[in-house]
Amino acid sequence: MTRIIVVTSGKGGVGKTTTSAAIAMGFAKKGHKTAVIDFDVGLRNLDLIMGCERRVVYDIVNVIYGEATLNQALIKDKHCENLYILPASQTRDKDALSQEGVGQILEELAAKDFKYIVCDSPAGIEKGAHLAMYFADDAFVVTNPEVASVRDSDRMLGILASKSRRAEQNLEPIKEYLLLTRYSAERVKIGEMLSVTDVQDILSLHLLGVIPESKSVLTASNSGMPVILDEKSDAGQAYADIVARYLGEDKPHRFIEEKKGIFGKFFGSK
């Protein structure tokens, strides 16, 4: 069975594309045939993060309009043979997507035996975001530890619960997971950021993982490699944990506590 995952947030710039790229690569590296779709028509950048921007010929809008087949538009990832990218169009506006067209693409991917389809949602709650989540089975709600982001995530959760295909057809609701990104335990400690507990208190959502604020994310995106491939980095490990947890492995949460200095390591209370 194909599982469709939407990576969504409501608020912009919280780490949806970073997350989409990382988890899609994570599933593929675990041997699952995976596709990642950029729904951010007009502002595409998933292809940059995946390092395949020079190989884009056709995009999702071409497929919807019958100007290219899905096979022509899918880009095979150069790091992992189980991974395919369907880029967004840079030149069309976001109304070029249609629910019917998106539904057909997802069906075709399912027929091609894709196990996971990761939908990278644009920010906002407009058409692109709506179509990215409409067919989803699972939602990864990407949230930063700050009030505005939490509020927008809550709003998005309301939309998932009422405007998705599963809601409209009275099916089992979308499974919702919280991904708390750009987390800095130091800043939480001095009260500049909400803590994991604060966020969970407000959203009451199953926490899939915490991704720390990390320089490795920028380095990875500059080199066109999803950060999960940087196995030494904290953010890379956090995403690897998230993929493992989603697939049913039992991994204790990390990156919630403040990093201890050399002294803390030897003499720390915990």
Place this chain on the structure above:
Amino acid sequence: MPTNSPTLEFKSGSFSVPILILFTDDLKAIGQQLQEKVDLAPEFFKNSPLIFDVQELNKLSRALDIPALVDIIRQSGLLPTGIRGGTTEQNKEALALLIPVYSAHSSTLTSADTQAPKQKIIESESSVNASATIITRPVRSGQRLYASGDLIVLAQVSAGAEIMAEGNIHVYNTLRGRALAGVQGNVDARIFCSDLQAELISIAGNYKISEDMRDVVSKKSVQVYLQGHTLIIKDIV
């Protein structure tokens, strides 16, 4: 899209539509009271369909001017979608305004509240079997719920969400959004909640905003009821 898909299909459905029962032919009074009701839950009533019932009036042989009434209803932001209990003449007038005619015979309509018929100007069709509505999933920011009886929420109500009930509201979790009980004017309605951090609470149009509730201790079960025009918040021990 397969080309042989059907163009249309008829299905039968049943909806709960508010019914406006009129006890006076004083158009001015009707307009005023209607506006007051609408102001209690403006978002809910905005563009809401409405069936008006003139049966009681016609019993007193006080024939109302239908076009004028329709105007008043529209002015308050409601959309009249039917007349009930009208005379042949009134039904004709309604049809001329493209308003469908419903038969007066109806089992769903009872006037439970006979002491003060003049006040009870809007009666929801489902208020007869006003059983409780139970919600088990969180009510999120931007979502709005309306119950014609009691409303019981077993999950949290987020900031930016709005829940409304003609009867009581129970929230067995944190209430951070807006909760309006007794929205049709029931002053005996109450709000029960196990963690009150609401943006606004209201009973029959009397409200408090979060600023007025600064000294409410969170994570404690409370009830809210009306005393005169004042909302009282009390611990449930």
